Amino acid sequence: MDYQQKYSSQLYRTILASSLFPVVLSFGVWFAIDFFLEIDTVIALATSAGVGIITSITVSVITTSKIRKPTNLLAQAVSYASNNGVATAPNTEQAMLGRELIHGLTLQIYNLASSSHVTDDIVDRSVGYAEEHTSSPTNNEHDVAGTILNNTPTPLLGISSDLTIQNANIAFSKFAGVESSEIVGKNLNDLLELAFPGDETLESWTASQLDNSVVATKTWERVRLLKDGEVFKQFDLVAGYSSGNSTGTDFIISFFDRTDAYTQDDREVSFVALAVHELRTPLTIMRGYIEVFEDELGPTLNAEMQDFLSKMQVSAQQLTAFVGNILNVARVEEDQLALKLRKENLPSILSSAITDLQLRANVHGKTIELTNGENLPDVGADRISVHEVINNLIDNAIKYSGNSDKITVKSFINSDGLVQVDVQDYGIGIPASVMPNLFQKYHRSHKSKVQVGGTGLGLYLCKALITAHGGNIWVRSKEGEGAIFSFTLLPYEQLSDQETSGEDGIIRGAHGWIKNHSLYRN
Amino acid sequence: MDEQQTTAQNSKKILCIEDERFISDLYARALTNAGYDVTVVNDGELGLHHASSNNFDIILLDIMLPTINGVDMLYKLKSEHVTPALRSKVIITTNLDQKEEIRKQVEELADGYLIKAEITPKQLVSYLQQLG
Structure with a gap:
């Protein structure tokens, strides 16, 4: 990335400057002494060498601390993210070299940490951001992780085992069309009317995880969000569970909006239903006249002709059942x-x-x-x-x-x-x-x-x-x-x-x- | 009138309001063969006019009709303001799937609801015979 290049050239310049500065300085001292003061050359040389050495030591101490700072900050971030007893997040503003790079890397570390189950803590603290970001965030790590979550375009929710919403990001409040202040603390079922395409709902799944698993994920396709009985959004839903974290957020739910694609499918079902409807009248008529034939001609027909008549009758019946099926599926869907x-x-x-x-x-x-x-x-x-x-x-x-x-x-x-x-x-x-x-x-x-x-x-x-x-x-x-x-x-x-x-x-x-x-x- | 009804159950009068001529032909044929007295009307307004005469035991009412649709006609016929109240039993015969709430209202007002494609003329006859 650009930041990495910038950091490299900063590093290069710093090291070059810190190694050249004592040399230039000692030469300068030697010249000055030699020029203006009538002192023995040996003493002049020794003085300039002394100045050079002292400057060199001072500069390298300063430089080293500058160069070491980013590494320390990163180490601190890793420890913090993995909960190794480090309670505070590093302040990336302290880095004088490669501040942007370190800031970026720290965010990545948190991001990686939050996607593994080890440190739900980080995620938990951060997903509360949507709720709290209006009040000025006082601590830095809150700010950092909150920024990540709120810049994530995927709507995310953190919920507890009793389906109380603990956290939500900004993308979620936009997606669900709910004010971010009205999300946290609500029961999921009070906030969202979700409908699932199979037997297993989010609720039944979450309930079964609490007893059975430590870590689990589950994906649903074609989930619907209803508003006033109408389908408001259609999406795929991924829920992740990890047990036993102290913050109370047991499930993280991500929503992948597929409203456009799925609505298109639904329209196709409706269209097919509409078209199939038109088959009913001709079918009614065909079945009616086949029946008339069977009743009034049947007794006079030979076995082969009767068999033909049966085949017509059966096919008309089958087509009727087919039409009924399609129309009923459309009604089930709607x-x-x-x-x-x-x-x-x-x-x-x-x-x-x-x-x-x-x-x-x-x-x-x-x-x-x-x-x-x-x-x-x-x-x-x-x-x-x-x-x-x-x-x-x-x-x-x-x-x-x-x-x-x-x-x-x-x-x-x-x-x-x-x-x-x-x-x-x-x-x-x-x-x-x-x-x-x-x-x-x-x-x-x-x-x-x-x-x-x-x-x-x-x-x-x-x-x-x-x-x-x-x-x-x-x-x-x-x-x-x-x-x-x-x-x-x-x-x-x-x-x-x-x-x-x-x-x-x-x-x-x-x-x-x-x-x-x-x-x-x- | 009492005499008519007791002597021949099958001389019941049926009004068939159906704009699809092939279907009304089929129904008229099957019902006449079964002994019913059938009148066929292919238009909504004309159907309403006949139905209002209160002369029929059974009205077969299609929903998609020219001039007045079957649902509106049903509301008019079964309205409380109609005196004397309609004595005919109204059976909806349609191939149109209704939204559930409309279907429910229609079913409440009507005495029966049949999908034409699902039944043959003979099955219609046996349905009406069971209706009594």
Whole structure:
């Protein structure tokens, strides 16, 4: 850097000056004595040599202390940053040589220290800067670290284990659109309405770290900040945890603003929904006339023609389900899908869904076997949504069952006392590499993309719907041996214990985003 | 009138307000075959005029309509100021997804809500039969 060059040339000049100065001075003394005073040359020489030596010693003492100062300051900064019993930060103003360089290096040391877990202390003291920078900072180290944080363009927050905000930088207050004076001391959930795209929220993660880890980091993508129910910002979020530091800041959270990119994605979903909407009217008409044909011509047709008619019917049905899926995903995304959980008999939902799919299974040469466990309690379910989930799972089973011809559907009470449904196929299975992302939007088994059509939205929707029911959905699979998709629903009694149901049943919103519920309040 | 209703349940009168002619043809055909007395109207204002006559047992009401849309018509028909109160059951038949709050209001006022693409004409008939 420029500062380093400046320092080098300063150093060079100082050393040159300090070595030349005694020589020049002693020559000067010798000349002066020799010229003006009639003294013996030997004495003149000795005097000038003496002056030279004394000056040389003095100059080197001064020079050395000047040159040593920066090194000392740096050493002090390192000790301070690593908490080696050095209580005060070095005052870089003391450096006469390379002041700018030392200042810069000291900042870097603090910066490095704050990014490792060793010295949260430094960070803690400094991130309070946003709060306090209006009052004149009295101590220097506060000023230094605060400057770093406030010049960092990434919004940062320091929070304690109970989610009280300890510190925030200026970038954060700009990002969140909150006055910096209103940040520190607030509970994170009071200040920010965050919504997470999966099950794990910042709050659930922080709670689990406190018991389990010493140091941990976690990244979320597509987190939303809501304001008055509207999406205000979309961003990736990184949280770091380190246990046992005395200042109370246990978590440092960084926000990476991606609002523009993610909003663009959302617009695409809305656009697709709009376009898909237009398919509904022609579909209604096609299905209607196919039905007329089937009713009025069916009995007169030969087997082959009847098969053709079935294929038309199945395809129209499939397209209808596809349109329904896309529109529901759009509604999930926009938080516009409300479910009414009522007391329902699960086997009746299962058999009506299977009846709807029977024709499709037949056309593809598959049979669907349904077994219902005994004494199944009624479940709390939104009939249409559960129907849609089963429809999606069986549809997948048909698509991915390869040469096998059997699909089994089972319902039973599992060991947790929940009502579980297993949909099993004996086909190509799912590669282990794609399993973790299977329920994410647009994610599809990459190997099969070419052979098998689909939107990659079906399982995402299933998950949103089942989660809204309070249930779980998961998959077990071995490549080549088929897959078992399972989901659970709560017995109605259990559900109604938890919530009072209105005339319309229990209303639940299905959304792809889970709010950062507070575990500590309400 | 009592006699009519008791003798033949299927001679119920249906007003189908639907501007998509292929769909109204399909519905009229299926409903007539099932024994209903069907009147088809393709326009909102005309639909409102017919509906206000209070002559129908069931009104199938589309939402996207020329002149007056279905939601506005529903509010007019079910308004408390209308005397005598509408005796017809109003079933919304639409392919339009509504925002949740609008949908909720519509569902409260209407006696049923169907997505046309999700049902075939025969399924519509069996739905209406279950409605009683």
